[in-house]
Amino acid sequence: MGTPAEFEMTGQTSAREAPQVVETLQPRHSALVRVTHWLITVSFLALLVTGVEILISHPRFYWGETGNVNMRPLFTLHIPSSRDTVPTGYGYVLPDQNGWSRYLHFEAAWVAVLTGLVYLAFGFFRGHFRRNLLPDRSDLSPRALATSIGNHLRFKRPGEEDAWSYNTLQRLTYLIVIFVLFPLIIWTGLALSPAFEGAFPSAVSVLGGRQSARTLHFFVTISLVLFLLIHIFMVWFAGFRRRMRAMITGRSGAAKERA
DSSP: OOOHHHHHHHHHHHHHHSOOOEEEEEESSOHHHHHHHHHHHHHHHHHHHHHHHHHTTOOEEOSSSOOOTTSOOSEEOOSOOSOTTSOOSOSSOOOOOHHHHHHHHHHHHHHHHHHHHHHHHHHHHSOHIIIIISOOGGGGSHHHHHHHHHHHHTTOOOOGGGGGSOOHHHHHHHHHIIIIIHHHHHHHHHTTOHHHHHHOHHHHHTTTSHHHHHHHHHHHHHHHHHHHHHHHHHHHHHHHHHHHHHHHHSEEEEEEEEO
16 A cells, blocks of 8 residues: 555546536627627618618619619519609509618618628638638538438428537528628619719629619519528527527527536
8 A cells, every 4th residue: 555645646646637527608609790790680670671761762673774764664563652753553652761761771781881891801810701601521512412401491400519500501501691692782782872883883884784783782682681581580490599699698508518
């Protein structure tokens, strides 16, 4: 048997070498991701409401540089208008809210753009896109994509581990929204400004003209609205409280063990 001193030394060494398991809650989303997420959400909703108010002042769409009530439209939304000069087939005119809606639309657009630029800078320099959104090459194989699509079509609920990462379809969808739809909505929105067209005429002409830009702006908006509705449904389906907690506090509530 060892001496008391040897036993004490052995006990200290074992305690020092033994791994300590600490149960903690890992942050799911960084503070910057959460802040930019909610700022863009609020600004997008403001853009949507004001955009509808602007739309009903002339619910007709054209293709080319010009468009007015004397021209044949590309298509027409069969809704009442807020201007009596626009033929809609309805016997009444909605209240004209075009003034304040254009002002708020412009302000909300700048909030969304500036917030998006901050998010992009963070995503590139901190590796957020590469780490959290860029799919692995193996996830892009036909078999893996078919499995992911099949799980969604069968409404398969995500497991506990899915609360800590995005699946392949989520990653691809977010990349399309961030790098395709949002740049398009900004580009087509700027193309509607006479000042922008005067400064960058080629950026408008490549879209087909101001009226073409307005038509494209409408369809991109519809795509973003569909994304928002599906996103809200999937948050509810996957676990509303946990997902909302993760985007508000940064923690999903799932415990992780760290040695």
